[in-house]
Amino acid sequence: MESLSEATQEYLESIYWLYESGIERTQANLARALQVSQPSVSEMLRRMVDDDLVSRDDAKLINFTDRGREVAERIVARHRLVEAYLVKVMGIPWDDVHEEAHAMEHSISPRLEAKMLEMIGDVHTCPHGHPIGDYPREPGEPLPSVPVGSTIVVLRLENEAEEMLHYMKRHAVEPGHTYTVAARRGEGEEAETELAGESGSVWVQDALARTVSVRVDDRGDGEISALGAAAAELQLVGPDRWGM
Numbered sequence: 001m002e003s004l005s006e007a008t009q010e011y012l013e014s015i016y017w018l019y020e021s022g023i024e025r026t027q028a029n030l031a032r033a034l035q036v037s038q039p040s041v042s043e044m045l046r047r048m049v050d051d052d053l054v055s056r057d058d059a060k061l062i063n064f065t066d067r068g069r070e071v072a073e074r075i076v077a078r079h080r081l082v083e084a085y086l087v088k089v090m091g092i093p094w095d096d097v098h099e100e101a102h103a104m105e106h107s108i109s110p111r112l113e114a115k116m117l118e119m120i121g122d123v124h125t126c127p128h129g130h131p132i133g134d135y136p137r138e139p140g141e142p143l144p145s146v147p148v149g150s151t152i153v154v155l156r157l158e159n160e161a162e163e164m165l166h167y168m169k170r171h172a173v174e175p176g177h178t179y180t181v182a183a184r185r186g187e188g189e190e191a192e193t194e195l196a197g198e199s200g201s202v203w204v205q206d207a208l209a210r211t212v213s214v215r216v217d218d219r220g221d222g223e224i225s226a227l228g229a230a231a232a233e234l235q236l237v238g239p240d241r242w243g244m
C-alpha cells in the first residue's frame, strides 16, 4: 500500500465512498466527488486498471478488484481511526478533523496506527458515525423521510465535506444524539425540518439533512419532506465542495 501514490489512495477512498453512499460509480460522479476534471479521472482510472485496483464493466461503471477493495478498506479504516484519535485523544472539534485526517493519513506507520487504535479504546466509529474496520454499519434512513412526531438517533453524517460538517455542528446535529422531529415548513429546496434535542430546538435545511442517516426509535405519523426520497447523487451537489 505504501507504494501507491497519495493521489491513487485518494481515488480509492472516493470510490469506496461512492459504494457506501449508494451513488452510481460513474467517471462523472467520481470527478465530482474528487473535484477534478473528467479527463484527469479518465487517465488515472486507466492507470488503476493497469495496477489491478479497479475494473470497468460494460456500463462503464467503476468496480473494485479484490486487491483494490482490500487496499481501499485499509485506507478508509485508517482515515476514520485518525479522526477518532484527533477527537478523543487530542480534543479537536469533530467538524475540523476530516481535513486534518486527510492530510495525516498517508504518513502514519503501522506501529503508530496500532498505538492510536489502542488509545481510542471502545470507540468503533469515526466522529461522524462511520464504522472503523469491520465494525458493522447500521442501516439508516435519510432525516427528511422521517415523519414529524418521530424520535430519532443520528447514526451518520454521510457527507464529510468541511462545510457540511460545520453546518451540522452549528445546528447541534451530532451522531449518537437523540432528537424529536418536531415540525416541517417550506417547499422544495427551501424545505426545513425542526429538530428538538437536549440543547433546544433548531431548523435544518432538508437539502443538507438528506445526507444525515438516522435510526427511528419511535415512528410518528406526521408530515414527511418532499426531499425525503431524493436520489443519492444529491449528496454530491452543493455550493462548494460537497462530496467526501
Ligand SMILES: [Zn+2]
Pocket (backbone or CB within 6 Å): 079, 083, 097, 098, 099, 101, 160
Ligand atoms: Zn473523514
Ligand SMILES: [Zn+2]
Pocket (backbone or CB within 6 Å): 080, 083, 098, 126, 127, 128, 129, 130, 160
Ligand atoms: Zn468521519
